[in-house]
Amino acid sequence: MKPAPFQYAAPESVDEAVALLHDYGPEAKLLAGGQSLVPLLNMRLARPSVIIDLNRIRELDYIREDEGEIAIGAMTRQRTAERSPVISRHLPLMAEALPMVGHMQIRTRGTIGGSIAHADPAAELPAVLAALEGTVVIQGARRTRRVTAQEFFRSYLTTALEPDDLLVEVRVPAQDGDGTAFLEVARRHGDYALVGVAVAVRMNQDRCTRARLAFTGVGPIPVRVPEAEAALADRELTDSVLNDIATIVRSRITPESDIHASAEYRQEVSGILAQRALRTAGSRARRQTGRQDRIG
Amino acid sequence: MKRRGRMVNRSAIGRKATAHRGNPGYPSLAAPALVTTKEITVRVNGVAHTAAVDVRMTLVDFLREHLRLTGTHVGCEHGVCGACTIQLGDLPVRSCLLFAVQADEAEITTVEALGTPDRLHPLQDAFRAHHGLQCGFCTPGFLMTAVAVLRENPRPTVQEIREALAGNLCRCTGYQGIVEAVLDAAERLMADRRK
Numbered sequence: 001m002k003p004a005p006f007q008y009a010a011p012e013s014v015d016e017a018v019a020l021l022h023d024y025g026p027e028a029k030l031l032a033g034g035q036s037l038v039p040l041l042n043m044r045l046a047r048p049s050v051i052i053d054l055n056r057i058r059e060l061d062y063i064r065e066d067e068g069e070i071a072i073g074a075m076t077r078q079r080t081a082e083r084s085p086v087i088s089r090h091l092p093l094m095a096e097a098l099p100m101v102g103h104m105q106i107r108t109r110g111t112i113g114g115s116i117a118h119a120d121p122a123a124e125l126p127a128v129l130a131a132l133e134g135t136v137v138i139q140g141a142r143r144t145r146r147v148t149a150q151e152f153f154r155s156y157l158t159t160a161l162e163p164d165d166l167l168v169e170v171r172v173p174a175q176d177g178d179g180t181a182f183l184e185v186a187r188r189h190g191d192y193a194l195v196g197v198a199v200a201v202r203m204n205q206d207r208c209t210r211a212r213l214a215f216t217g218v219g220p221i222p223v224r225v226p227e228a229e230a231a232l233a234d235r236e237l238t239d240s241v242l243n244d245i246a247t248i249v250r251s252r253i254t255p256e257s258d259i260h261a262s263a264e265y266r267q268e269v270s271g272i273l274a275q276r277a278l279r280t281a282g283s284r285a286r287r288q289t290g291r292q293d294r295i296g
Numbered sequence: 297m298k299r300r301g302r303m304v305n306r307s308a309i310g311r312k313a314t315a316h317r318g319n320p321g322y323p324s325l326a327a328p329a330l331v332t333t334k335e336i337t338v339r340v341n342g343v344a345h346t347a348a349v350d351v352r353m354t355l356v357d358f359l360r361e362h363l364r365l366t367g368t369h370v371g372c373e374h375g376v377c378g379a380c381t382i383q384l385g386d387l388p389v390r391s392c393l394l395f396a397v398q399a400d401e402a403e404i405t406t407v408e409a410l411g412t413p414d415r416l417h418p419l420q421d422a423f424r425a426h427h428g429l430q431c432g433f434c435t436p437g438f439l440m441t442a443v444a445v446l447r448e449n450p451r452p453t454v455q456e457i458r459e460a461l462a463g464n465l466c467r468c469t470g471y472q473g474i475v476e477a478v479l480d481a482a483e484r485l486m487a488d489r490r491k
Contacts, residue, residue, distance in 0.1 A: 001352050002373060008352075020327045020328065023327055038354075042373045042374055042392070105378065105388045189458075
């Protein structure tokens with residue numbers, strides 16, 4: 001056998017899963033897509049004594065529009081989201097990031113909620129959630145709570161989830177007015193990002209009225225750069241402005257060096273990706289506004 | 297330290313004590329029992345198999361050791377190499393990252409269903425013709441991925457093929473022959489459909 005011994009249950013509803021977590025929370029791990037957890041189990045880097053398999057809970061597989069937000073059930077497969085017309089229309093940033101999440105086989109099983117709950121520091125979906133200022137809905141034994149992306153990601157692979165919590169839904173404001181772009185540098189297609197950036201900008205004619213940038217791969221959690229975002233307010237996205245933004249980003253990002261890339265490399269690439277993503281997002285926003293003007 | 301985004305729950309002790317009096321905050325359903333073995337029924341290549349398995353037996357080990365379907369190979373066991381790729385329903389998945397118990401009541405397709413030595417699937421024949429394999433260890437995984445790719449995208453470009461196969465690693469061929477085989481197979485399958 002590959003994993004260390006564990007006991008197993010496959011609840012068929014959220015209530016059953018929450019009851020199991022209430023009884024076994026601290027010793028248990030939740031099994032969603034398994035694309036991150038099972039490698040850890042197979043290599044015995046993780047040895048939970050209980051595995052709670054969420055894959056029979058059908059009620060957590062959905063994508064809905066709900067009052068200006070897109071609500072995604074935590075067990076929605078990444079592949080489903082990748083092909084969803086709702087996501088491509090209202091969350092193009094997520095649609096652009098999803099093909100970079102692992103490989104096709106991984107996305108067949110991997111889930112939206114699982115990727116966010118796992119909170120790998122080089123994963124794509126946490127950065128998307130941070131840039132779009134989404135929230136997660138967490139169900140515990142006693143109550144349900146909503147946590148913003150900013151409060152949710154705490155450190156490497158560490159989130160606001162308590163041992164008896166179940167992440168049930170991811171909610172993201174529909175990006176109907178913004179231009180967005182997701183760019184990533186990795187050694188091979190499908191690898192975790194060495195550096196990735198998720199960008200959303202709102203434009204008024206040629207001026208940027210609001211910008212949000214969230215980086216992945218450069219820190220323990222998705223990194224926003226408020227100084228860069230402030231410097232973009234009411235500015236045109238000229239080459240000169242974007243050069244300044246790259247300089248701000250490079251000075252604010254403090255990545256670690258590791259076997260995949262040095263800190264200096266990640267800093268340099270962060271600045272460049274920010275420029276490129278802002279340029280792309282800005283022109284997409286202007287095209288959208290142009291379309292809306294013609295229709296309206 | 298007060299956590300933002302979460303109310304401090306001061307009445308935790310009180311709530312636990314009232315749990316059995318139907319407190320709506322406490323789940324009333326019994327939690328399912330924990331098990332270490334389970335009897336499963338899996339349809340593999342159209343044939344149903346029933347077996348009692350340890351819950352931590354991976355699906356690839358079940359296919360190889362219980363069912364003696366050794367066409368599916370074990371490479372890295374942590375989801376990187378793709379040698380273990382099978383189809384769950386009609387979608388490609390890594391069988392080293394699934395437990396056999398998760399395949400209970402599921403339909404699985406392995407490379408054994410693709411063709412026989414006397415009647416190769418067009419994709420297998422294309423691999424043979426274009427030197428898409430040398431040692432053959434990665435090949436079943438490539439075939440199971442490629443079949444699914446061509447089902448969804450019958451006319452892929454070279455770039456689309458390379459991206460779609462990025463989750464399968466080959467140490468022998470350098471991939472060029474594999475890409476050519478898939479391109480060729482796409483044409484053959486289109487031609488078959490037109491017949």
